[in-house]
Amino acid sequence: MIELKDVVYCRLGTRDLEGAVWFAQNILGLEVSENRKGAVHFKSDSRDHTLCYFEGDPEDQVTAFELGSSADLHAAAATLETLQQKVYYGTREECEARHVREFIRFSDPTGNSIEFVVRPAISGQRYHGTRDAGITGFSHVGLCSSDLERDEKFWTRVCNARVSDRIGDAPLMRLGSIHHTIALFPYHKAGIQHINHQVESTDDIQRSTNFIRDRQINITFGPGRHPTSSAQFLYFSGPDGMTFEYSTGVCEIHDEPLWRDRQFAFEPVGFCQWGAKPNIAAFED
Numbered sequence: 001m002i003e004l005k006d007v008v009y010c011r012l013g014t015r016d017l018e019g020a021v022w023f024a025q026n027i028l029g030l031e032v033s034e035n036r037k038g039a040v041h042f043k044s045d046s047r048d049h050t051l052c053y054f055e056g057d058p059e060d061q062v063t064a065f066e067l068g069s070s071a072d073l074h075a076a077a078a079t080l081e082t083l084q085q086k087v088y089y090g091t092r093e094e095c096e097a098r099h100v101r102e103f104i105r106f107s108d109p110t111g112n113s114i115e116f117v118v119r120p121a122i123s124g125q126r127y128h129g130t131r132d133a134g135i136t137g138f139s140h141v142g143l144c145s146s147d148l149e150r151d152e153k154f155w156t157r158v159c160n161a162r163v164s165d166r167i168g169d170a171p172l173m174r175l176g177s178i179h180h181t182i183a184l185f186p187y188h189k190a191g192i193q194h195i196n197h198q199v200e201s202t203d204d205i206q207r208s209t210n211f212i213r214d215r216q217i218n219i220t221f222g223p224g225r226h227p228t229s230s231a232q233f234l235y236f237s238g239p240d241g242m243t244f245e246y247s248t249g250v251c252e253i254h255d256e257p258l259w260r261d262r263q264f265a266f267e268p269v270g271f272c273q274w275g276a277k278p279n280i281a282a283f284e285d
């Protein structure tokens with residue numbers, strides 16, 4: 001079993017790095033932690049970075065998860081290879097660029113590009129955003145899945161994710177006590193479906209709703225409340241059509257042996273208990 005500790009960062013290719021950096025700082029509210037040639041890193045919490053925009057193909061999207069040790073990483077690589085997954089070992093330069101000790105990259109069964117990393121750097125510096133979005137940290141990622149049952153098996157049987165709830169057949173899966181770190185979303189091709197940052201309070205959700213609306217940024221869903229995690233949320237579109245989510249109040253699951261995953265409907269009522277309707281392409285295709 002591959003033991004994932006947490007989600008660490010996303011890396012997003014873009015043909016307009018300057019525009020993406022502007023959005024990440026001035027709309028999303030992240031802090032630039034490093035500006036290298038062709039790649040900019042952003043902080044959202046005390047970690048070195050949790051998002052990287054780099055010059056490249058917008059379809060080149062990577063999600064990284066932390067493993068406990070180098071031995072765990074090599075064991076994970078061996079496991080993936082027995083499943084016929086091609087495993088790439090990051091070079092020393094690539095590790096330095098990511099501020100991790102070691103990493104491997106492979107594709108999950110849908111084709112999502114995934115990195116497993118060891119010893120990602122913590123900055124020791126507090127995060128302070130360019131605008132006060134109230135962000136408390138990068139929390140979860142939505143991954144597209146072309147076969148939910150197959151991909152749930154990968155994340156829960158090959159890896160250690162546990163299903164907290166399902167919306168239709170789409171599982172929300174936890175790695176620790178937070179309700180979910182990985183949300184699978186049905187879609188015909190690979191990609192990151194959304195990137196979530198937690199914010200401090202309902203006030204931050206409401207403030208950002210007005211802030212984003214006033215700047216003619218496309219709000220795709222919300223404000224609303226998820227019946228699953230009970231978090232209040234707001235989704236909006238970023239560079240290259242990426243969906244970003246702010247949420248607050250995500251529940252935690254501490255009664256691990258007693259928890260039973262719950263079934264919610266794959267229709268608006270299963271996504272929002274305040275009656276908001278999603279306007280997200282992946283919901284329609």
Ligand SMILES: CC(C)c1ccc(C(=O)O)c(O)c1O
Pocket residue numbers: 142167172183184185194196226227228229230231245247250271
């Ligand atoms: C719209 C999606 C996949 C979704 C559904 C439920 C929650 C939650 O319970 O917090 C999410 O965060 C989502 O992104």
Ligand SMILES: [Fe+2]
Pocket residue numbers: 140142183194196245
């Ligand atoms: Fe989410």
